[in-house]
Amino acid sequence: AQSVAQPEDQVNVAEGNPLTVKCTYSVSGNPYLFWYVQYPNRGLQFLLKYITGDNLVKGSYGFEAEFNKSQTSFHLKKPSALVSDSALYFCAVRPPSGGYNKLIFGAGTRLAVHP
Amino acid sequence: EAGVTQSPTHLIKTRGQQATLRCSPISGHTSVYWYQQALGLGLQFLLWYDEGEERNRGNFPPRFSGRQFPNYSSELNVNALELEDSALYLCASSLLAGGDTQYFGPGTRLTVL
Numbered sequence: 001a002q003s004v005a006q007p008e009d010q011v012n013v014a015e016g017n018p019l020t021v022k023c024t025y026s027v028s029g030n031p032y033l034f035w036y037v038q039y040p041n042r043g044l045q046f047l048l049k050y051i052t053g054d055n056l057v058k059g060s061y062g063f064e065a066e067f068n069k070s071q072t073s074f075h076l077k078k079p080s081a082l083v084s085d086s087a088l089y090f091c092a093v094r095p096p097s098g099g100y101n102k103l104i105f106g107a108g109t110r111l112a113v114h115p
Numbered sequence: 116e117a118g119v120t121q122s123p124t125h126l127i128k129t130r131g132q133q134a135t136l137r138c139s140p141i142s143g144h145t146s147v148y149w150y151q152q153a154l155g156l157g158l159q160f161l162l163w164y165d166e167g168e169e170r171n172r173g174n175f176p177p178r179f180s181g182r183q184f185p186n187y188s189s190e191l192n193v194n195a196l197e198l199e200d201s202a203l204y205l206c207a208s209s210l211l212a213g214g215d216t217q218y219f220g221p222g223t224r225l226t227v228l
Contacts, residue, residue, distance in 0.1 A: 034216070043119075043205055044219040090158065101171055102148070102160035103217060 002027045004093050006106035013081045014114050021076040021109045023091030032094040033074040034103065035065055037087045044090065050074060061085070081113045117142065119220035121206050127226045128196050136191040136223045140208030146170075147189040148209070148217055149181065153202035161204075164189055196227045 003026045013019045025031065032051050036044040048059025055067045065076045074091060088110050092103040120139045128134050140147050149161040160173040164183035172179075178194040187208075193200055203224050207217040 036219070043121075043221040044207075046216055046218060049216055092158075101146070101163050102173065103150075103158075104160070105158040107157050 002093070002095055002104055004091050004104055004106035006089075006091055006109045008109050009107075010110045010112060012112045012114065015083050016080050019076075019078050019081045019085070019111065019113070021089050021091075021111060022073070023075060023106055024071070024073045025091075025093045026072065027093050027095050027104075029096035031096055033065075033067060034092040034094070035059065035063070035074075035076050036090045036092060038090065038108075039087050047076070047089075081111075083113045083115055086111055086113045119206055119208050119218055121204075121220040121223050123223060124221070125224045125226070127228065129228050130196055130198060132196050134193045134196060134200075134225055136193075136204050136206075136225070138189045138191070138206030138208075138220060140187050140189070140206075141210075141218055144208035144210050144218075145187055146209045146211070147183055147187065148207040149189070149191050150205045150207065151175075151202045152205060152222070153199070156202075158205070162191070193225070198227050201225060201227045 005024045034049045035047040038044050047063050048057050050057045050067045058064045063078050067074050088108045090108050091106040122137045146165040148163050150158050152158050163171045167183050181191040183189045203222045205219050205222045207219045209215045209217045
């Protein structure tokens with residue numbers, strides 16, 4: 001079955017420190033990978049995506065993500081966290097075939113950045 | 116450029132009633148997607164419309180239905196509401212049919228009493 005795993009319910013990090021939010025996927029073929037962020041009572045905001053090419057993808061607000069095909073991972077990173085980065089982060093995958101149009105989401109990881 | 120808009124922001128219904136949720140995609144986008152974000156169940160794909168046709172649906176009963184209008188806006192209808200239908204319903208749009216990045220609206224919070 002196709003799935004996305006975000007192994008941490010919550011990640012705590014001090015402001016100014018680097019952050020990593022983990023994501024692994026189980027999808028056959030070469031899927032498209034996405035990160036979205038959700039602030040309280042808001043919809044999802046697109047951060048970045050990987051389709052092909054360079055394994056390090058840069059996105060909005062200083063975030064980046066590293067695609068690792070052998071480990072089927074797509075971890076979200078930021079060199080220096082801000083308190084305003086505190087939100088719920090979702091990893092999503094678009095399967096390459098058989099319902100390719102839909103996004104399969106992980107359960108989400110709550111990021112808490114402390115001053 | 117305006118993003119995806121959804122109305123209403125909040126909707127309160129009682130069990131057995133019908134709910135209608137509306138979505139306007141980003142200008143130029145032809146594909147509209149609906150997702151349900153229910154507590155404890157995460158984000159689940161509901162429906163995909165493109166060029167006025169339903170292209171795919173997730174594992175939801177037939178009482179979840181919708182349509183896409185000639186201007187590419189969309190409507191989600193939920194009939195015979197059940198308590199477990201209480202959720203945030205998110206609409207997204209994309210430029211290309213079935214592909215490209217999906218951009219989400221702010222959602223409609225449906226509460227079923």
